Amino acid sequence: MNYKVIRSFTFLFALLLLDLWGGVAATAGVLARGDGFVIDSGDVEAQKDYFLEKGFESTDQEHLNSVLKVRLFALEAKNSGLISSLPEATGTNKKDITEEYYRLFLLYYKHLMETYPVSEEAINSYYLSYPEKFLLNADGPKQDIKKQDLWVLDADMKNWIRNNIVLSQKAVIIENEFERLKTKNHVVIEK
Amino acid sequence: MNRFILFGHRILCCMFVVIGLMMGCGVKNVQPPTAVAAPQPITIEIKEGFQWPDNDLQKRFQQYWTLRKAGDSTGAFEFEAPHVREMVIWGRYDGFCKAVRSDWTSIRVEKINKITEQLIEVDFNMLINPKYGTSAEVFYRDSWLLIPGQWYHVLKDPFVTGDGFGRK
Numbered sequence: 001m002n003y004k005v006i007r008s009f010t011f012l013f014a015l016l017l018l019d020l021w022g023g024v025a026a027t028a029g030v031l032a033r034g035d036g037f038v039i040d041s042g043d044v045e046a047q048k049d050y051f052l053e054k055g056f057e058s059t060d061q062e063h064l065n066s067v068l069k070v071r072l073f074a075l076e077a078k079n080s081g082l083i084s085s086l087p088e089a090t091g092t093n094k095k096d097i098t099e100e101y102y103r104l105f106l107l108y109y110k111h112l113m114e115t116y117p118v119s120e121e122a123i124n125s126y127y128l129s130y131p132e133k134f135l136l137n138a139d140g141p142k143q144d145i146k147k148q149d150l151w152v153l154d155a156d157m158k159n160w161i162r163n164n165i166v167l168s169q170k171a172v173i174i175e176n177e178f179e180r181l182k183t184k185n186h187v188v189i190e191k
Numbered sequence: 192m193n194r195f196i197l198f199g200h201r202i203l204c205c206m207f208v209v210i211g212l213m214m215g216c217g218v219k220n221v222q223p224p225t226a227v228a229a230p231q232p233i234t235i236e237i238k239e240g241f242q243w244p245d246n247d248l249q250k251r252f253q254q255y256w257t258l259r260k261a262g263d264s265t266g267a268f269e270f271e272a273p274h275v276r277e278m279v280i281w282g283r284y285d286g287f288c289k290a291v292r293s294d295w296t297s298i299r300v301e302k303i304n305k306i307t308e309q310l311i312e313v314d315f316n317m318l319i320n321p322k323y324g325t326s327a328e329v330f331y332r333d334s335w336l337l338i339p340g341q342w343y344h345v346l347k348d349p350f351v352t353g354d355g356f357g358r359k
Contacts, residue, residue: 118277121338126274129336129345131307145307168278168352 031064034185037075043067046094050102064189069174072181074104082111109174116173118162126161127153230261234297241300244311248335251342252313256298264288272336272343278352287351294320295329309337310345 029041044060047067051058058066077083087100127134132142134150134157141149151157166173181187235253243249251270258266264285268276295317304312312334319327334345346352 119273122274122277125272125336125338125343126278128307128309128338129272129274129334129347131310142306144305147308165274165278169280172280 030190032068032187032189034072034182034187037071037185039064039067039071042094043071043098046098047102049095050098068182068187068189069178070101070105072178072185072187073108074101075185076177076181077104077108077111080108080111082107112173112177113163113166113170116166116169118165122165123158123161124153126165127157230257230263233257233260236297236299238299238301241302243300244303244305245337245342248311248337248342251344252300252333252335255344259288259291260293260295262289262293267344270344272345273338275344275346275352279346283351284346287348292317292319292329294322296320299328306334311335311337 030038031041031044032039044063044067047070048058048063051063051066074083074086078086083104086104087097131145131150134153135145136149136151232253233256235249235256237243255267255270258270267288268279268281268284271279297318299316299318301314301316304314306312312332314330314332316328316330319329321327334347336343336345
């Protein structure tokens with residue numbers, strides 16, 4: 001009888017230890033978490049290697065920030081219906097999915113830039129302010145330029161100007177979106 | 192027991208004092224802030240024989256440079272052309288306005304270059320306060336754009352607007 005009780009307690013104790021060990025192992029490398037995702041040291045190391053191969057070096061904090069940005073943009077790509085699912089690691093090595101996440105980051109970035117609002121007024125104002133950029137003849141007059149000396153402000157031209165305006169704000173657009181997504185996904189960075 | 196009641200009474204009195212002070216401060220904050228005096232308009236001289244092509248342009252030019260001299264970047268920003276307002280990163284613009292020298296005393300407009308029907312350049316000199324007995328002048332070229340009924344300043348600084356193409 002005593003033997004059975006001792007055996008049961010030992011078994012329960014072993015289970016408890018295993019559970020604790022598993023919990024500790026799962027949280028030990030966690031660097032940041034948000035709604036439905038966790039970023040651990042493995043993710044950061046994998047991205048560090050990925051960018052190192054491309055010749056980029058950064059601090060650990062910058063790498064974590066970068067992993068977070070890539071993850072949130074990829075997540076938003078899924079939430080906004082650009083993709084149907086997110087990549088999943090097949091083993092402990094996360095290098096294989098790092099490239100895939102980065103591809104999704106770029107996909108959402110492109111979407112962000114394409115949909116960023118630029119007013120018609122701003123496009124028109126840019127066109128009128130830089131007539132020298134729109135000269136039909138590059139060697140044409142630089143003063144007293146007439147309307148007929150310029151390329152027509154058609155859809156293609158408008159798109160070109162729009163892209164220029166958006167590109168000038170690229171860094172701000174990305175950072176604002178990153179901040180928005182951090183709030184939206186309740187991101188917490190572990191101390 | 193009496194000591195306890197006395198202690199409670201004192202706490203209550205302190206709370207009333209604190210609440211009263213807070214309410215007093217609150218009332219003070221509700222009062223409208225004192226109106227900030229508009230900056231004194233800057234002096235604009237013109238070269239002999241010079242004529243502004245448009246009175247509104249002259250007015251807007253003076254208002255803009257008055258705000259710039261006063262370091263009022265928020266006010267000056269309202270004068271910038273629509274594309275500038277959408278391209279510029281506010282912090283960069285604010286820093287730019289504050290970094291540009293303001294030790295000038297007046298402006299002397301030299302000439303107008305008509306680029307198109309709606310775009311003109313104003314060439315002018317800023318007369319710098321003589322620190323060491325000699326006065327100095329700094330040349331500036333401003334672009335102004337007429338968009339239905341209103342003149343706008345066109346900031347053409349690739350470091351501020353982020354327009355990598357800049358001027359040709």
